[in-house]
Amino acid sequence: xxxxVTKSNQLRLKPCDRGNISVPAMRAALLIQRWYxxxxxxxxxxxxxxxxxxxxxxxxxxxxxxxxxxxxxxLMDHFSSANSQRNLVSQMFGExxxxxxxxxxxxxxxxxxxxxxxxAGPHLSFPLTISNVTELVDAFKNKQKLHARYVLQLLGKTxxxxxxxxxxxxxxxxxxxxxxxxxxLHGHLEDLLLxxxxxxFPSAETPYVFNGDFxxxxxxxxxxxxxxxxxxxxxxxxxxLNRGNHEDHIVNLRYGFTKEVLGKYQVHGKMILxxxxxxxxxxxxxxxxxxxxxxxxxxxxxKTDLNVIAKLDRHRFVSALRPLKRxxxxxxxxxxALEPDGDDEFSSVRRRVQSLTHGAPVRxxxxxxxxxxxxxxxxxxxxxxxxxxxxxxxxGLSLLSESDCAEVLEADADDWKQIVxxxxxxxxxxxxxxxxxxxxxxxxWGPDVTQEVLDRHKLQLLIRxxxxxxxGYEFCHNGRVLTIFSASNYYDVGSNRGAYIRxxxxxxxxxxxxxxxxxxxxxxxxxSVGRTERSALQALRMQLFAHKSALIREFQEYDPQxxxxxxxxxxxxxxxxxxRLGLPWRVLRSQLVSGSTQDGTLNYHDxxxxxxxxxPNTEIANTxxxxxxxxxxxxxxxxxxxxxxxxxxxxxxxxxxQTWKLLSSHLQTDISDKAISDLAESxxxxxxxxxxINEFMxxxxxxxxxxxxxxxxxxxD
Amino acid sequence: xxxxxxxxxxxxxxxxxxxETQKRISNAFDVFDHESNxxxxxxxxxxxxxxxxxxxxxxxxxxxxxxxxxxxxxGFVRYEKFLPTMTKILLERKxxxxxxxxxxxxxxxxxxxxxxxxxPEELTKYLTQEGExxxxxxxxxxxxxxxxxDKNVILYRDFVSMMTFDDTR
Numbered sequence: 001x002x003x004x005v006t007k008s009n010q011l012r013l014k015p016c017d018r019g020n021i022s023v024p025a026m027r028a029a030l031l032i033q034r035w036y037x038x039x040x041x042x043x044x045x046x047x048x049x050x051x052x053x054x055x056x057x058x059x060x061x062x063x064x065x066x067x068x069x070x071x072x073x074x075l076m077d078h079f080s081s082a083n084s085q086r087n088l089v090s091q092m093f094g095e096x097x098x099x100x101x102x103x104x105x106x107x108x109x110x111x112x113x114x115x116x117x118x119x120a121g122p123h124l125s126f127p128l129t130i131s132n133v134t135e136l137v138d139a140f141k142n143k144q145k146l147h148a149r150y151v152l153q154l155l156g157k158t159x160x161x162x163x164x165x166x167x168x169x170x171x172x173x174x175x176x177x178x179x180x181x182x183x184x185l186h187g188h189l190e191d192l193l194l195x196x197x198x199x200x201f202p203s204a205e206t207p208y209v210f211n212g213d214f215x216x217x218x219x220x221x222x223x224x225x226x227x228x229x230x231x232x233x234x235x236x237x238x239x240x241l242n243r244g245n246h247e248d249h250i251v252n253l254r255y256g257f258t259k260e261v262l263g264k265y266q267v268h269g270k271m272i273l274x275x276x277x278x279x280x281x282x283x284x285x286x287x288x289x290x291x292x293x294x295x296x297x298x299x300x301x302x303k304t305d306l307n308v309i310a311k312l313d314r315h316r317f318v319s320a321l322r323p324l325k326r327x328x329x330x331x332x333x334x335x336x337a338l339e340p341d342g343d344d345e346f347s348s349v350r351r352r353v354q355s356l357t358h359g360a361p362v363r364x365x366x367x368x369x370x371x372x373x374x375x376x377x378x379x380x381x382x383x384x385x386x387x388x389x390x391x392x393x394x395x396g397l398s399l400l401s402e403s404d405c406a407e408v409l410e411a412d413a414d415d416w417k418q419i420v421x422x423x424x425x426x427x428x429x430x431x432x433x434x435x436x437x438x439x440x441x442x443x444x445w446g447p448d449v450t451q452e453v454l455d456r457h458k459l460q461l462l463i464r465x466x467x468x469x470x471x472g473y474e475f476c477h478n479g480r481v482l483t484i485f486s487a488s489n490y491y492d493v494g495s496n497r498g499a500y501i502r503x504x505x506x507x508x509x510x511x512x513x514x515x516x517x518x519x520x521x522x523x524x525x526x527x528s529v530g531r532t533e534r535s536a537l538q539a540l541r542m543q544l545f546a547h548k549s550a551l552i553r554e555f556q557e558y559d560p561q562x563x564x565x566x567x568x569x570x571x572x573x574x575x576x577x578x579x580r581l582g583l584p585w586r587v588l589r590s591q592l593v594s595g596s597t598q599d600g601t602l603n604y605h606d607x608x609x610x611x612x613x614x615x616p617n618t619e620i621a622n623t624x625x626x627x628x629x630x631x632x633x634x635x636x637x638x639x640x641x642x643x644x645x646x647x648x649x650x651x652x653x654x655x656x657x658q659t660w661k662l663l664s665s666h667l668q669t670d671i672s673d674k675a676i677s678d679l680a681e682s683x684x685x686x687x688x689x690x691x692x693i694n695e696f697m698x699x700x701x702x703x704x705x706x707x708x709x710x711x712x713x714x715x716x717d
Numbered sequence: 718x719x720x721x722x723x724x725x726x727x728x729x730x731x732x733x734x735x736x737e738t739q740k741r742i743s744n745a746f747d748v749f750d751h752e753s754n755x756x757x758x759x760x761x762x763x764x765x766x767x768x769x770x771x772x773x774x775x776x777x778x779x780x781x782x783x784x785x786x787x788x789x790x791x792g793f794v795r796y797e798k799f800l801p802t803m804t805k806i807l808l809e810r811k812x813x814x815x816x817x818x819x820x821x822x823x824x825x826x827x828x829x830x831x832x833x834x835x836x837p838e839e840l841t842k843y844l845t846q847e848g849e850x851x852x853x854x855x856x857x858x859x860x861x862x863x864x865x866x867d868k869n870v871i872l873y874r875d876f877v878s879m880m881t882f883d884d885t886r
Contacts, residue, residue, distance in 0.1 A: 021847060028823035030848035034774050035815045035823075036859055039880060041767030048748050429752045526862065569740070582753070586744040 047529045049588060051470065053536040054491035056581040057543065059438045061634060065254050066440030068635050069321050071666045072642075108275050110152035113268070124150040126157060133230045134201070140189060140223045148268035151226065155275045158229040161236060162282035167314050168306060169240045169287045171207070173505040179289060181209045181501040181509075183465035183472075183484035184244065187218020187257070190516040191488055191498050192227065198512060199500065202231040202239045209287050211465045211484065212244020212297035212423070216255035218487065222264060225276070243283035243314075244297040245423040245441070245466070249273065250319040253641045254634055259694075262647055270647035281315040285422055288459070292507055295463045299425035299481075300453050301443040302433040303417065312415040320416075320423050321441065426467060427476050427483075447477040454480060463501065463509075472499025472513045488515040492535040494528035537591050543579060544592070545611045546631035550578045555604040565601040568593070633697065636663060640693045650690040653680055742803045745769050746796055755796040759786065762794055766803065771812040775849040781806075817881040824873035834870040 115123070122139040124132055124146075136146065146154075173179060180199055185192055202208045210228055215221035232239045245251060252258045252273075261276075262269040286296040286309065294306075424442025428434075431446040454462060462481045468490045474483045488498035502510045544551065554577055556562070558570040566574070571593070572585040585592075593602060629636065639659045644651055651659070657676055664671035745765050749757040757765065762785065763778045773781070785794045785802060806812065827843055828835055837860055844851045844859070851859070862880075863871045 024826050025829075025843065026847050028826035029843045030774065031815060031819065031823040032827075033844060033848050033851060034772055035820055036851075036855070037763075037775075038767040038772045038815075040855070040858070041764040044764050045745070045748060045768035052748065430754065584744040584747050586740060 043526060043529050046533055049584060050529070050533045050536040051491070051495070052583060053540055053581075053588070054495065055468070056583055057539055058491075060581060061254075063438060063440040064632075064635060065251070065638065066321065068638060068666060069250060070440075073322060104275075104278065105156070108152055108156055108271060110149045110156065113147075113149035113152065115147050115149050119147055120144065121146055122150075124154060126153065128230060128234050130234065133227075133234055136230055137193070137196070137201075137227055140220070140227065141193060145264060146226055148265050148272065151222075151265070151272055152268065152275065154226060154229055154233070155272065155279060157233055159275065159279050159282065161233060162279060162284075163315075165282075165284050166310065167285050167312065168310050169284050170291070171209070171240060171287060171289050173290055173503070173507075177205065177207060178502045178504040179207050179209060181211065181295060181463060181484060181503060183211050183486040183498075183500070184213035184468070184490075185210070185218070185224055186213055186246070186487045186490065187215055187221035187224060187260070188487045188489075188498075188516065189218070189220035189223050189227075191486055191514070192224055194488075194498075194514050194516055195486065195500055198514065199502075202235055204235060204238050207235075207238040207240075209240040209289075209295055210242065211295055211463070212242045212283075213246045213465060214241075214244070215257040216246045216252060217490075219256075219260060221257045221260055222272075229279075240287045241283055242287055242295060242297055243280065243285055243423065245320060247280040247283055248319045248321065249277045249280070250321050254638045258641055258647075262649060263694075273647065277318055278315070281318045283314075285309055285314055285419065289503065290505070290507060292459055293461045293463060293503065294454070294457070294459050296422050297464060298423045298442055298466045299421070299427060299445055299464050300449065300462065301417075301421040301425055301445055302449045302452065304421055304453050305418065306457055308414070309418050309422070312418065314419070317416065317419050320420050424466075427464075427481050429476070447480075450477040450480050461507065461509075468496055469499075470496045472497040473501070473511050482509060489517060492532045493517060495532045533591075537588075540583075540588070540592065541611055542630070543581070544575070547578050548608055548611070551575065552604070552608060554578050559604075564603055564605055566604050568600055568602060571602055571604070632663060632667070635666075637693070637697050639663060640697075644693060649693050651693060652690045656680055656691060738804055738807050739800065741769060742800060742807070743796075746799060750796075756793040757796075757799075759790075759792055759794050762799075765799075766806070766812075769803070769807065770814065771806060772815055773812040777812060817877055820881070821874065821877050824877065828873070833874070834868075834872050836870055837864055840871055 121144045122132075122135045124136070139146070171179065180195075182192075182195060200206045208231075214224050214228060218224075228239070228241060232241060246255065246257070249258070258273060261273055265272055286294060286306070288294050288306075421442050424436060424439055426436055426439070426442070426444055427450070428444040428446055431448040433443050433445045433449050436442045436444050450462060454460065460480070463484060464481065465484055465486075467483055467485065468487070469483055469485050472485055472488070475481065476483070482501070484499060484501055485496075486498040486500055488496060490496055497513045497515045499511050499513045502512065504510075551574065554574040555566050555571070558566050558574060568589060572589060575585050576583070593607060636659065639662060640651060643655050643659060657673075657680070660671050660676045660679075745768050746755075746757060749761040749765060751757075759782060762782055763773075766773060766778070766781070781802065782794075785798050787795075824835065825831075827840065840863075841856055841860070845853070845856050860871075863873075863876045865872050865875075
């Protein structure tokens with residue numbers, strides 16, 4: 001786009017060759033071209049910066065979530081049931097999930113749910129017909145909701161169907177068909193409808209593969225699922241769904257799907273979510289076309305083995321974030337070792353284990369910091385199994401006869417790793433395979449691994465999704481890995497296009513790109529860059545605000561004489577040190593720092609105060625708690641939703657208290673009981689002593705919106 | 718005495734300028750260093766150089782890239798090679814900015830009939846056939862911003878002021 005290279009010998013002016021064009025005109029053209037290309041390059045720089053901001057924040061959020069989850073796992077694995085925190089966590093994980101499938105089927109029965117006469121939405125009858133499904137799609141286009149009865153019926157049938165499917169679907173283009181492959185949709189129904197509009201509905205003539213991440217982030221995740229499942233039921237041989245890392249109830253707690261379902265289905269939401277948990281675990285893991293093209297959501301690692309993947313019990317991995325519950329009818333062996341009956345010897349073991357909580361997670365946190373994936377010597381980078389083994393060792397599990405459990409655990413760990421790698425990994429340009437510490441799960445794998453794994457399985461191409469790409473698709477690893485992403489405007493309006501692939505018997509991918517929302521297409525380049533940029537900056541300001549205290553402390557390091565001033569150079573260094581997002585702060589500086597500079601110095605107190613968003617209505621006495629709230633509001637919300645096991649949307653004061661205690665344990669900061677009670681008092685608890693999760697979180701989300709409104713951009717050029 | 722002072726002052730200033738300059742270069746480079754391994758795709762070099770305030774032509778870029786590439790081109794440019802080259806470009810102020818006046822003059826030259834505006838076809842002909850021709854995409858993009866939607870012409874005076882207004886960034 002203007003910054004490429006053109007043949008140089010054509011560029012020298014040859015006046016004699018041009019009949020009626022004067023030299024000055026040629027010079028003028030050259031000048032205009034030169035100028036315009038510089039202008040576009042500057043915009044491109046801004047766009048790329050904005051992109052990096054969004055991506056950093058996204059991945060750091062994901063990393064956060066996984067760290068939180070690992071913390072809970074650790075609690076589960078190493079604390080006895082005498083520990084209240086551990087019990088709270090075990091409640092969240094639904095460890096009492098012992099029903100058989102048949103019992104579950106009774107539980108999910110839709111038959112008693114009546115559809116009232118006033119219901120104006122679509123009615124489904126089974127077996128589904130094409131007109132049923134088109135009616136469903138139209139209904140969703142008109143923002144209607146499918147009644148819970150039909151939802152459960154549809155999901156129930158989907159579950160039954162998926163249980164018959166193998167882990168890896170094999171498809172062929174032998175009937176001279178072209179297969180359409182779509183990437184992440186993330187609740188963007190508009191994009192799915194656009195694809196269907198441009199490419200046609202799924203059918204025997206138009207087979208599709210949907211490569212995971214159907215839900216979260218966008219607001220119409222359940223609609224997407226229902227449409228995809230409906231087409232799956234209609235054409236089970238021609239529609240193929242792969243599981244993505246977001247087809248995971250633990251991830252859904254944080255990224256919006258759980259909330260969406262509970263909001264849309266207040267009475268039956270919980271049941272729907274439970275059934276979806278099962279469905280997600282039964283989604284196939286990969287699709288192979290003509291034995292030559294492998295399609296899966298995240299990627300591979302050097303240990304990826306399709307034969308192992310084909311044989312494992314995929315449905316046992318309800319969440320890819322959690323290793324399996326131990327097999328066997330009896331209580332978990334580890335627990336037996338750690339659960340004394342008042343025996344002194346054992347209680348000392350327990351004490352030792354407890355202190356280890358404060359050991360291992362810190363290390364884990366340090367290891368999970370985002371840093372270069374360039375392989376340097378002396379770099380720690382534990383594989384998942386190594387980490388598991390280390391934790392167990394630290395917990396003094398040598399007490400047990402590990403050989404008994406070892407075999408079972410080992411196989412489980414291998415299977416688990418295969419799945420995590422498939423769902424979470426990202427490609428990198430260097431050779432090798434290292435843990436994906438930016439996301440917190442899976443690997444970064446290099447071109448040598450691609451070659452080895454593909455050759456070993458006699459495959460020629462790997463198609464994956466998982467990463468947003470500006471043009472909707474991107475090749476890497478010498479054209480052997482192709483990323484396809486179908487949610488346009490993912491980070492914000494105008495941030496990227498979506499794309500899908502058409503693949504015929506020649507197995508050469510053809511791309512179709514699109515971008516939802518008319519208004520984006522009509523914006524000029526500059527307007528759309530400007531818009532996305534404002535949004536990214538807003539997100540960044542929130543991050544900065546959340547780290548206010550730490551920032552001030554860091555600035556003060558550079559201001560020993562307490563002048564209140566700091567050089568812009570030091571500003572950049574300090575900000576990176578605190579936020580650790582790896583962003584080019586100097587380039588971003590002009591957007592984040594305005595007005596407070598004279599002669600290259602900044603009054604940092606003023607600047608930090610200027611970042612302040614509007615205070616929420618609640619009076620929060622303790623400011624450090626407010627900051628913790630901002631900084632960790634996603635974690636807080638995740639914990640709330642996990643605690644709220646009956647999905648009522650309400651938590652009691654006691655649970656509220658427990659949440660903060662858990663959070664403080666995880667963060668290793670001190671949050672005093674008094675601070676928590678003060679906070680609780682200032683919040684409007686309901687008469688029965690519970691608070692509404694949504695209301696609580698909303699109080700802080702409103703703040704983000706009002707600020708954005710305050711800073712409404714000037715009218716577009 | 719006074720001259721000496723100026724010399725020393727300039728020297729100290731220039732030391733500072735060099736580090737500042739290098740920081741700027743490093744930051745711009747990092748934006749495109751997707752793998753955080755101090756390399757960028759050679760196709761992004763033009764963007765990086767231009768974002769640092771330079772206005773090279775395509776021919777200039779071609780020469781710079783030839784200098785930056787490895788003996789066996791990998792498609793990547795390493796920071797160690799980029800830094801000295803770019804530092805030199807910035808300190809020598811090569812590829813100076815095109816001012817608003819100069820840009821306006823250029824449009825006026827193309828407006829041979831002195832209409833005060835240009836037809837889209839006229840501009841397209843010049844920019845896609847002369848000099849270092851635009852691709853269709855580049856042309857379309859410029860037209861989308863430049864053409865007045867009511868009159869369907871390019872009011873270049875307005876266009877130039879609007880575009881250069883942004884230069885405070």
